Amino acid sequence: xxxxxxxMKSRNTLAGLLLVFxxxxxxxxxxxxxxxxxxxxxxxLFPGILxxxxxxxxxxxxxxxxxxxxxxxxxxxxxxRALPLLAGVVLIIxxxxxxxxxxxxxxxxxxxxxxGFTLRLQPLMVIVTVVATLxxxxxxxxxxxGLPL
Amino acid sequence: MTGLLTWEGVLALMLGGxxxxxxxxxxxxxxxxxxxxxxxxxxxxxxAIALPAIIxxxxxxxxxxxxxxxxxxxxxxxxxxxxxxxxxxxARRRGTLFGLGLSAMGSAVGGIIGTLLLIGGAxxxxxxxxxxxxxxxxxxxxxxxxxxxxxSRGSPLKSLxxxxxxxxxxxxxxxxxxxxxxxxxxxxxxxGGLNYIVAMxxxxxxxxxxxxxxxxxxxxxxxxxxxxxxxxxLFFLQPLRLIFKRKLLVLRSxxxxxxxxxxxxxxxxxxxxxxxxxxxxxxxxxxxxDGEEDVVLSGTSSNNAAVxxxxxxxxxxxxxxxxxxxxxxxxxxxxxxxPGPLLFEQQPGLIYSLYATFLIANLVLLPFYGFLTARxxxxxxxxKFPILMTAISMICIVGAYTINNSLFDVWVMVAMGLIAFIxxxxxxxLAQVVLxxxxxxxxxxxxxxxxxxxxxxxxxxxxxxxxxxxxVLTIAIIIMGxxxxxxxxxx
Amino acid sequence: xxxxxxxxxxLILLFLVGCFLAACQTGDASKNYPTxxxxxxxxxxxxxxxxxxxxxxxxxxxxxxxxxxxxxNRTGGGGVVGHLALxxxxxxGYTVGAVTVEITMLRHMGLTDxxxxxxxxxxxxxxxxxxxxxxxxxxxNSLEELLESIxxxxxxxxxxxxxxxxxxxxxxxxxxxxANLTDSDMPWVPSQGAAPALQELIAGGVDVVTxxxxxxxxxxxxxxxxxxxxxxxxRSTKYPNVxxxxxxxxxxxxxxxxxxxxxxxxxxxxxxxxxxxxxTAANNESFIEALQNAGSTRQVLFASELEEFMARQDEVxxxxxxxxxxxx
Numbered sequence: 001x002x003x004x005x006x007x008m009k010s011r012n013t014l015a016g017l018l019l020v021f022x023x024x025x026x027x028x029x030x031x032x033x034x035x036x037x038x039x040x041x042x043x044x045l046f047p048g049i050l051x052x053x054x055x056x057x058x059x060x061x062x063x064x065x066x067x068x069x070x071x072x073x074x075x076x077x078x079x080x081r082a083l084p085l086l087a088g089v090v091l092i093i094x095x096x097x098x099x100x101x102x103x104x105x106x107x108x109x110x111x112x113x114x115x116g117f118t119l120r121l122q123p124l125m126v127i128v129t130v131v132a133t134l135x136x137x138x139x140x141x142x143x144x145x146g147l148p149l
Numbered sequence: 150m151t152g153l154l155t156w157e158g159v160l161a162l163m164l165g166g167x168x169x170x171x172x173x174x175x176x177x178x179x180x181x182x183x184x185x186x187x188x189x190x191x192x193x194x195x196x197a198i199a200l201p202a203i204i205x206x207x208x209x210x211x212x213x214x215x216x217x218x219x220x221x222x223x224x225x226x227x228x229x230x231x232x233x234x235x236x237x238x239x240a241r242r243r244g245t246l247f248g249l250g251l252s253a254m255g256s257a258v259g260g261i262i263g264t265l266l267l268i269g270g271a272x273x274x275x276x277x278x279x280x281x282x283x284x285x286x287x288x289x290x291x292x293x294x295x296x297x298x299x300x301s302r303g304s305p306l307k308s309l310x311x312x313x314x315x316x317x318x319x320x321x322x323x324x325x326x327x328x329x330x331x332x333x334x335x336x337x338x339x340x341g342g343l344n345y346i347v348a349m350x351x352x353x354x355x356x357x358x359x360x361x362x363x364x365x366x367x368x369x370x371x372x373x374x375x376x377x378x379x380x381x382x383l384f385f386l387q388p389l390r391l392i393f394k395r396k397l398l399v400l401r402s403x404x405x406x407x408x409x410x411x412x413x414x415x416x417x418x419x420x421x422x423x424x425x426x427x428x429x430x431x432x433x434x435x436x437x438x439d440g441e442e443d444v445v446l447s448g449t450s451s452n453n454a455a456v457x458x459x460x461x462x463x464x465x466x467x468x469x470x471x472x473x474x475x476x477x478x479x480x481x482x483x484x485x486x487x488p489g490p491l492l493f494e495q496q497p498g499l500i501y502s503l504y505a506t507f508l509i510a511n512l513v514l515l516p517f518y519g520f521l522t523a524r525x526x527x528x529x530x531x532x533k534f535p536i537l538m539t540a541i542s543m544i545c546i547v548g549a550y551t552i553n554n555s556l557f558d559v560w561v562m563v564a565m566g567l568i569a570f571i572x573x574x575x576x577x578x579l580a581q582v583v584l585x586x587x588x589x590x591x592x593x594x595x596x597x598x599x600x601x602x603x604x605x606x607x608x609x610x611x612x613x614x615x616x617x618x619x620x621v622l623t624i625a626i627i628i629m630g631x632x633x634x635x636x637x638x639x640x
Numbered sequence: 641x642x643x644x645x646x647x648x649x650x651l652i653l654l655f656l657v658g659c660f661l662a663a664c665q666t667g668d669a670s671k672n673y674p675t676x677x678x679x680x681x682x683x684x685x686x687x688x689x690x691x692x693x694x695x696x697x698x699x700x701x702x703x704x705x706x707x708x709x710x711x712x713n714r715t716g717g718g719g720v721v722g723h724l725a726l727x728x729x730x731x732x733g734y735t736v737g738a739v740t741v742e743i744t745m746l747r748h749m750g751l752t753d754x755x756x757x758x759x760x761x762x763x764x765x766x767x768x769x770x771x772x773x774x775x776x777x778x779x780x781n782s783l784e785e786l787l788e789s790i791x792x793x794x795x796x797x798x799x800x801x802x803x804x805x806x807x808x809x810x811x812x813x814x815x816x817x818x819a820n821l822t823d824s825d826m827p828w829v830p831s832q833g834a835a836p837a838l839q840e841l842i843a844g845g846v847d848v849v850t851x852x853x854x855x856x857x858x859x860x861x862x863x864x865x866x867x868x869x870x871x872x873x874x875r876s877t878k879y880p881n882v883x884x885x886x887x888x889x890x891x892x893x894x895x896x897x898x899x900x901x902x903x904x905x906x907x908x909x910x911x912x913x914x915x916x917x918x919x920t921a922a923n924n925e926s927f928i929e930a931l932q933n934a935g936s937t938r939q940v941l942f943a944s945e946l947e948e949f950m951a952r953q954d955e956v957x958x959x960x961x962x963x964x965x966x967x968x
């Protein structure tokens with residue numbers, strides 16, 4: 001369940017670095033926002049504070065990556081497959097490209113088929129699943145809720 | 150107003166409940182949208198039929214937000230996200246029917262307590278509501294965020310980081326008070342900001358699909374309990390017995406719900422977060438599995454108690470708090486019913502029938518539709534994981550797309566899924582991101598309004614009695630949270 | 641794909657072909673318009689004045705045109721997102737949308753390049769005048785008393801109603817100008833909309849709210865607030881007791897209006913049919929009644945009249961925003 005200390009340290013260091021960069025970047029961007037008349041802080045105030053908050057947060061993680069307080073309470077397994085993950089993302093991203101040409105349902109069907117194969121479903125099951133989901137969506141959105149897609 | 154007893158009234162209640170359960174359970178659809186679709190019909194109906202339908206929709210929808218939590222860890226509302234982990238694990242451990250039963254019964258009891266508190270104390274709530282200016286709203290948002298920091302099981306520092314990230318997402322787009330565009334990178338879509346419901350679908354729904362694709366194909370969750378016998382016992386009796394045992398907890402959480410419920414837009418969410426976070430802090434350092442029931446109970450009773458309370462400013466002051474009550478107010482004005490303090494004296498019949506509808510919605514509709522949806526959910530969780538995940542990925546797309554009919558939101562959903570994937574690897578909680586996105590605009594706007602109004606005189610934030618009380622409460626939560634965290638660490 | 645058994649491969653191919661055919665059946669048909677449902681884009685969120693008016697309009701337009709009309713909310717960016725979506729929609733007559741007063745303001749603020757010229761104007765539906773509203777227990781019983789108080793304590797009274805540079809902020813600016821006062825005599829406290837501003841008003845946070853009458857009507861009827869004047873040319877038929885600014889010697893009128901427009905470039909054959917359906921719908925008895933019930937002030941202008949109206953508004957609002965330093 002729990003990650004070992006060395007791995008936790010490296011992950012927290014990385015997270016800390018990312019947060020410090022994000023915080024600093026946001027802070028710099030926020031400073032370019034205009035201020036209100038009479039020099040009062042304007043729309044940049046809030047993002048600026050958030051940037052500083054993220055920066056400090058990241059700095060603490062960087063300085064004390066091994067602190068027991070920052071244990072990663074996750075159940076990440078080591079065995080992993082990056083390819084299906086990538087395939088999943090690419091497939092969903094296809095939808096915004098397909099939808100204007102094919103319409104909502106056909107593109108949704110295609111994406112569903114792709115995801116089904118990525119998750120190693122049997123081809124027959126893929127079609128059954130996709131058709132069943134599409135009919136469910138049609139039933140719920142178009143017929144019952146009156147929200148045509 | 151005897152409309153409740155006519156068959157049209159009953160039909161309106163039944164249909165309202167059905168719509169509420171569907172809109173609540175499908176990610177991307179909300180009770181607000183359900184009521185908005187109902188507007189053209191509502192304005193031509195007798196208010197004695199239109200109002201019960203609206204009450205039924207909003208009461209059932211907020212419970213139905215928990216259905217997705219138990220099936221696939223996708224909460225339907227930001228309020229459900231407050232106790233997502235607990236509800237999901239509980240439903241896996243003791244069965245979907247019991248999990249949703251606890252949620253439905255907790256909601257029903259919370260809703261009833263909320264309504265009763267209103268009947269007895271509407272005048273008191275009105276007095277408080279009338280005092281609420283931007284200072285008080287600012288402090289309530291601070292209170293909700295503080296509760297969020299200590300609501301996670303892991304490190305408070307990381308949960309603060311998630312919260313800050315959520316607050317940051319909320320600043321994208323045109324600043325609603327000052328009209329200045331921020332972080333839009335010249336994209337007209339980003340000018341409109343990031344929708345927190347789309348973010349929720351990505352953070353919880355799509356990230357589960359990614360997680361499943363990434364890890365080995367064996368389901369990582371404990372096996373689903375099969376529940377062939379005693380369904381109604383699991384759904385009704387056992388949860389009710391537990392609620393009776395924990396009556397003080399339920400009462401306290403409902404009270405919190407009523408007190409913060411009239412905050413426009415986010416009352417129910419803050420109620421659920423504050424009360425479930427309080428419960429989690431009390432349990433720090435004890436066996437976590439034992440406490441799951443209590444956390445779910447406190448959150449679920451609190452958010453339904455808030456639903457009734459949201460009607461108070463609309464009825465008593467004529468002030469529409471959120472979209473739903475704005476529509477209610479529109480129905481009132483159109484039919485020549487005058488809202489205001491006198492409404493309670495001039496139209497006692499109407500008020501009593503509203504109270505009665507709230508009671509019926511919680512006593513009859515919620516258990517009825519709750520049981521139906523729970524039976525359905527219990528079937529769905531037994532579907533094999535790859536099939537479920539394929540279907541979920543499609544529903545995530547449709548959900549993200551329908552919320553604003555924008556393909557851009559599908560992009561946002563995917564991005565949020567990836568962000569969730571990264572956050573999980575670093576041990577950062579996800580629910581806090583959503584809380585930050587919901588409360589961010591409330592926090593910032595009310596801060597800016599207060600500051601401009603008081604000409605940047607910062608002491609004015611501590612100038613009003615309710616504001617001071619809320620500030621003190623915030624500090625108390627911080628102290629409690631830190632102590633609970635120390636206690637847990639000492640073990 | 642060789643891992644798949646042959647018969648299953650066929651099955652998938654069949655499915656793909658099915659999907660494709662389903663996608664192709666939407667052929668072109670501008671001759672016998674309309675052949676399919678219409679989409680009605682609304683740039684503001686459900687439950688508001690624009691949304692309500694547009695939903696009423698959609699129900700009567702549906703009757704007039706003989707096909708379903710589906711309302712879709714595209715919100716965000718102070719209205720930019722929805723207005724942009726309508727201007728970019730295919731001009732085939734199947735997408736119409738609400739265009740609101742903000743179209744004459746957003747471009748002056750530098751938020752977008754969109755202007756009223758990006759649309760085919762169909763009809764103006766409502767134009768709700770701004771109103772000067774104060775708490776019931778406020779010491780002023782007439783506009784003169786309020787103005788006198790502002791003159792004696794410049795900067796002490798604050799007004800609210802919407803975001804900075806929003807329509808009700810413009811209403812305040814124009815009102816102050818017409819009364820020979822300046823921006824800083826009654827400063828603006830920005831708010832997220834009319835409802836939060838009204839909450840501030842009754843909690844004592846601000847003194848004046850300049851939102852439209854229907855928006856404050858709930859509180860007015862509940863006896864929490866009183867309206868001193870409306871910023872219109874004529875008194876409202878629903879609220880005949882409220883005087884106009886003009887009657888009180890302040891020459892200024894402004895309102896929040898909602899129109900129905902189509903994207904630029906709708907073919908003439910389609911436009912004729914669409915325009916006549918919109919005109920029938922806008923004059924529908926039950927539509928007029930619904931608007932009246934909702935407290936809205938009906939103002940009807942069609943096609944070119946609407947375009948002139950928008951051009952005039954664009955000019956006036958742009959000038960006002962420049963003078964106030966809101967415009968970029």
